[in-house]
Amino acid sequence: MALINCPACRTKISSVAKVCPKCGYSKDPQAQADPEQVKLFQRRMFRDRMYKLRMFSYVAMTITMIGALPMLWDYIKGVESGEPVVLLSHWGIYAIALGFFLYVVIRFFMVITRRNYHANLPVED
Numbered sequence: 057m058a059l060i061n062c063p064a065c066r067t068k069i070s071s072v073a074k075v076c077p078k079c080g081y082s083k084d085p086q087a088q089a090d091p092e093q094v095k096l097f098q099r100r101m102f103r104d105r106m107y108k109l110r111m112f113s114y115v116a117m118t119i120t121m122i123g124a125l126p127m128l129w130d131y132i133k134g135v136e137s138g139e140p141v142v143l144l145s146h147w148g149i150y151a152i153a154l155g156f157f158l159y160v161v162i163r164f165f166m167v168i169t170r171r172n173y174h175a176n177l178p179v180e181d
Contacts, residue, residue, distance in 0.1 A: 113163065
């Protein structure tokens, strides 16, 4: 059993699957997708998407810290030497702003992804 691309939607599917769980493509017109397989496929797609978004949010937090740590270092050095420190003119403020903006955007996509996944779940009787 290997993973192949669905001819219709290019999604990775099992080579023994009779029907694509995403788009319903089948060479056999009588074949139907197993509801459990479709549910499992949707759960895996959701898990993979959330994992990628979480990793991107870690990158955004890292960008923020790359800007914050040098600012903190310069602030401490300025306080110790008695010189006035203007943090808004430091280059790190741009990294902090970029990282924070990316983090908020990624979290927004996580909420949308979670909402779409739960809205598309089949209702169980």
